[in-house]
Amino acid sequence: MSRTRIKICGLTRPQDVRAAVEHGADAVGFVFYPPSPRAVGIEQAAELVALLPPFVTSVGLFVNASGEEVNAVLDRVPLQLLQFHGDETDAQCARHGRPWIKAARMRPGVDLVEFSSLHPRASGVLVDAFVDGYGGGGKTFDWSLIPAGFERPLVLSGGLDADNVVEAVRRVRPWAVDVSSGVESAKGIKDAAKIAAFIAGVRNADG
Numbered sequence: 001m002s003r004t005r006i007k008i009c010g011l012t013r014p015q016d017v018r019a020a021v022e023h024g025a026d027a028v029g030f031v032f033y034p035p036s037p038r039a040v041g042i043e044q045a046a047e048l049v050a051l052l053p054p055f056v057t058s059v060g061l062f063v064n065a066s067g068e069e070v071n072a073v074l075d076r077v078p079l080q081l082l083q084f085h086g087d088e089t090d091a092q093c094a095r096h097g098r099p100w101i102k103a104a105r106m107r108p109g110v111d112l113v114e115f116s117s118l119h120p121r122a123s124g125v126l127v128d129a130f131v132d133g134y135g136g137g138g139k140t141f142d143w144s145l146i147p148a149g150f151e152r153p154l155v156l157s158g159g160l161d162a163d164n165v166v167e168a169v170r171r172v173r174p175w176a177v178d179v180s181s182g183v184e185s186a187k188g189i190k191d192a193a194k195i196a197a198f199i200a201g202v203r204n205a206d207g
């Protein structure tokens with residue numbers, strides 16, 4: 001079994017990027033959604049992405065942004081993967097010439113297989129708890145809503161932290177995990193010790 005990939009999302013400060021990289025994150029995320037307390041500006045993001053060494057993936061998170069808004073970010077920030085967290089269609093996600101993942105907002109009644117069929121070109125499907133504000137809510141959901149044997153690369157998120165990620169990885173066996181609130185000391189302020197503990201938990205679960 002391959003090791004679970006780890007994305008640390010919602011980075012806003014250079015020291016948080018360095019902490020994520022030093023502790024072994026595979027990907028880091030930048031939120032381009034102004035209502036979020038973790039939102040970054042274009043120049044701020046360009047400076048943060050410039051800190052990344054090779055083989056750490058830069059991810060840009062968008063919620064119902066227009067094509068022009070996404071392109072304005074891409075003109076200046078070298079993002080390698082896009083993460084769409086709103087109501088974007090497959091065609092809207094596809095118009096930027098970059099690979100992407102699509103978030104499903106999980107709650108009882110959501111059929112992940114049907115959701116997946118609506119997003120055939122996504123590189124993977126991210127599952128997050130349904131919260132007001134589209135995400136980053138620090139809330140878990142019922143992992144049994146994920147169908148056994150789900151065949152797309154699955155990114156598990158929603159309320160993960162160092163305390164629950166071991167059980168989450170052992171139960172769901174996702175391709176990757178994504179965390180924001182669970183490695184923060186305050187909204188948008190990452191905590192290096194929590195990042196270290198989270199990543200250690202994933203590696204522990206990987207065995």
Ligand SMILES: O=C(O)c1ccccc1N[C@@H]1O[C@H](COP(=O)(O)O)[C@@H](O)[C@H]1O
Nearest residue numbers: 009036134135136138157158159180181
């Ligand atoms: O981080 C945010 O502020 C955010 C805003 C809007 C949509 C998604 C957002 N973050 C993503 O939400 C999930 C769950 O985050 P958490 O760990 O529960 O805080 C994760 O994929 C973040 O990348």
